[in-house]
Amino acid sequence: MSDSIAECGDVYQPELRSPSWIGRVFPSLSFYQMFVANVIRSSRIARRGQYDGETWARSSFKVLTDLQSIGASVRIEGLDQIRKLETPCVFVANHMSTLETMVLPAIIQPIRPVTFVVKKSLLEYPFFKHIVGSRNPIAVSRENAREDLKTVTKLGVERLRDGISIVVFPQTTRSTSFDAKKFNSIGVKLAAKAKVPLMPVALRTDAWGNGNLVKDFGPVDTSLPVRFAFGSPLPIIERGAEQHQQAIEFIESKLRSWSS
Numbered sequence: 320m321s322d323s324i325a326e327c328g329d330v331y332q333p334e335l336r337s338p339s340w341i342g343r344v345f346p347s348l349s350f351y352q353m354f355v356a357n358v359i360r361s362s363r364i365a366r367r368g369q370y371d372g373e374t375w376a377r378s379s380f381k382v383l384t385d386l387q388s389i390g391a392s393v394r395i396e397g398l399d400q401i402r403k404l405e406t407p408c409v410f411v412a413n414h415m416s417t418l419e420t421m422v423l424p425a426i427i428q429p430i431r432p433v434t435f436v437v438k439k440s441l442l443e444y445p446f447f448k449h450i451v452g453s454r455n456p457i458a459v460s461r462e463n464a465r466e467d468l469k470t471v472t473k474l475g476v477e478r479l480r481d482g483i484s485i486v487v488f489p490q491t492t493r494s495t496s497f498d499a500k501k502f503n504s505i506g507v508k509l510a511a512k513a514k515v516p517l518m519p520v521a522l523r524t525d526a527w528g529n530g531n532l533v534k535d536f537g538p539v540d541t542s543l544p545v546r547f548a549f550g551s552p553l554p555i556i557e558r559g560a561e562q563h564q565q566a567i568e569f570i571e572s573k574l575r576s577w578s579s
Contacts, residue, residue, distance in 0.1 A: 331395040342389035365449035379425035390541040397549030411506035412520035414488035418527035507559035516552035519566035521573030
């Protein structure tokens with residue numbers, strides 16, 4: 320199977336690599352050295368106004384291959400679901416860690432232009448602010464749900480009409496467990512307003528743990544597999560209540576299968 324996501328079929332599952340002794344003994348240190356270098360390089364490009372979609376996808380793919388280089392097991396399935404889209408869509412996913420925000424561009428962007436709904440604080444992070452800001456995201460405060468919905472709806476419809484798909488994490492915060500009650504309907508409401516399909520994304524990314532001091536940067540545990548699965552596009556009917564439930568069921572089903 321090809322090592323390139325863009326060139327593979329429905330499933331991307333590269334051969335498991337044998338890490339160096341440094342990667343094996345100190346996986347977090349080894350990975351973050353590569354990650355920081357990647358971020359600094361990307362930030363320089365973004366400050367020059369040259370961080371386009373192709374560059375974003377390439378730097379995102381490097382995050383994935385750097386994880387593989389220290390022994391992480393990776394499987395991404397359902398890529399043909401993205402390829403068969405005839406319009407932009409709203410991707411809704413569970414949210415475990417920083418890993419998915421770093422890796423999803425490598426998966427989606429080579430097939431369809433995409434951006435994210437992000438928290439405003441990301442636009443203030445050193446280095447990251449240049450990268451994130453260059454990708455025309457939708458920034459929300461996460462302090463006022465009603466205002467956030469207005470922002471996502473207004474700007475989201477504009478992005479979708481411009482042909483740009485949107486990734487939304489409807490959970491209120493990152494969690495290694497999935498609670499359907501906390502998976503809000505902001506994604507399906509946007510899809511209904513813009514008249515585009517909803518695509519569920521199930522992921523398991525706890526190999527990149529959440530930190531105690533800095534939540535974005537926790538320990539890396541390569542004994543935990545990295546898994547992504549894309550479901551079938553769901554055309555929105557009426558307000559989308561049925562499609563919202565279908566997205567939840569898809570995510571729950573995949574998480575159960577990955578835990579067995």
